[in-house]
Amino acid sequence: DGGITQSPKYLFRKEGQNVTLSCEQNLNHDAMYWYRQDPGQGLRLIYYSQIVNDFQKGDIAEGYSVSREKKESFPLTVTSAQKNPTAFYLCASSAPTLDRSGGYTFGSGTRLTVV
Amino acid sequence: GQNIDQPTEMTATEGAIVQINCTYQTSGFNGLFWYQQHAGEAPTFLSYNVLDGLEEKGRFSSFLSRSKGYSYLLLKELQMKDSASYLCAVTGAGSYQLTFGKGTKLSVIP
Numbered sequence: 001d002g003g004i005t006q007s008p009k010y011l012f013r014k015e016g017q018n019v020t021l022s023c024e025q026n027l028n029h030d031a032m033y034w035y036r037q038d039p040g041q042g043l044r045l046i047y048y049s050q051i052v053n054d055f056q057k058g059d060i061a062e063g064y065s066v067s068r069e070k071k072e073s074f075p076l077t078v079t080s081a082q083k084n085p086t087a088f089y090l091c092a093s094s095a096p097t098l099d100r101s102g103g104y105t106f107g108s109g110t111r112l113t114v115v
Numbered sequence: 116g117q118n119i120d121q122p123t124e125m126t127a128t129e130g131a132i133v134q135i136n137c138t139y140q141t142s143g144f145n146g147l148f149w150y151q152q153h154a155g156e157a158p159t160f161l162s163y164n165v166l167d168g169l170e171e172k173g174r175f176s177s178f179l180s181r182s183k184g185y186s187y188l189l190l191k192e193l194q195m196k197d198s199a200s201y202l203c204a205v206t207g208a209g210s211y212q213l214t215f216g217k218g219t220k221l222s223v224i225p
Contacts, residue, residue, distance in 0.1 A: 031211050040123070042202065042217035043158075050211060058212075090157060098206050099163060103148045104213060106157035 002027045006091050006107035012115050013078065013085060021076045021110045023091035030096055032074035033104065036060060037088040046089075049074055050096075078112065086114050117141040119216035121203050126222045127193055135188045135219045137203035148213060149177050149188045150202040158202055161188070190221075198223045 004025040013019045023032065031050045035043040045058030049068040063082025068074055074093075078085045088111050092104040118140045127133040139147070146165040150158035162170055164179035164186060176189040188201055200220045204213040 033212070035215075040217060043204075043215040045212065045214075048212060088155075094211065096211065098146060098148075098211060098213065099165070103146075103150075103160055103163065103204070103206075104158075106159075108157050109155070111155075 004091060004093050004105050004107040006089075006110050008110060009108065011110055011112045013112060014115060016080045018077055018079050019112070021078070021089055021091075021112070023074045023076065023107055024072055025074075025093045025105070025107075026072060027093055027105060028071070029093035029105070030071070031094045032068070033092045033094075034058075034064070034066065034074070034076045035090045035092065037090060037109075043090065046076065085112055087112060117205060117207060117214040119203055119205060119214060121201075121216040121219045123217070124220045124222070126224060127190075129193055129195060129223055129225050131193050132189065132191050133193060133221065135190070135201050135203075135221065137186045137188070137216060139184050139186070139203070139205050139216075141184075141205055141207050141214075143207040144181060145206045147177075147179055147186050148204045148206075149175075149186075150204065152200045152202060152218065154199075161201075193223050195223050195225070197221065 007022045033048040034046040047066045049055035065077045091107040149161040152158040162177035174191045200218040202218045203216040
């Protein structure tokens with residue numbers, strides 16, 4: 001079955017540490033996205049990529065970095081420069097056109113906690 | 116830019132009907148999505164509207180008025196499992212990104 005996989009489900013980070021969240025999809029989607037979700041804040045866009053080897057900053061990119069070396073993979077690194085990284089992180093992918101076929105397909109999320 | 120407003124929380128009784136409203140302001144418009152998200156889980160697709168009118172899918176219906184920048188999600192015959200957050204999202208003209216509202220947390224009570 002096609003889908004999008006995020007790992008790990010739970011992640012703990014020490015102060016000053018970089019951590020990388022994995023996102024893999026086998027849906028043959030060109031576009032991939034990273035969102036952050038905080039209580040009462042909805043989903044906020046961190047980075048997105050519409051094609052391999054290209055990505056763009058979203059609304060809250062500071063303190064994060066990404067790469068898109070393969071179509072299937074879009075890992076997100078939370079750097080030590082991100083001062084408040086505790087949140088629920090969602091990865092999504094989509095076909096080039098967003099329509100009634102469903103828009104985004106989401107991964108199951110990674111809950112990151114600073115300890 | 117895009118701005119999306121939804122009520123923060125709603126409560127409804129099992130078996131009843133509830134309407135969740137969404138208003139949006141966008142520089143371009145290419146469609147509106149509704150997603151359901153249970154606590155700690157990924158959002159799942161419910162409906163898509165691009166033309167004015169009502170789209171019905173089982174117990175769930177979604178309405179769009181582009182001239183008013185307004186949509187609603189109608190849930191009929193509420194069940195306890197419908198307790199979740201409901202996210203309204205829009206995509207602008209020529210854009211492949213969705214901008215999400217903050218979500219409406221629906222609590223269904225017996």
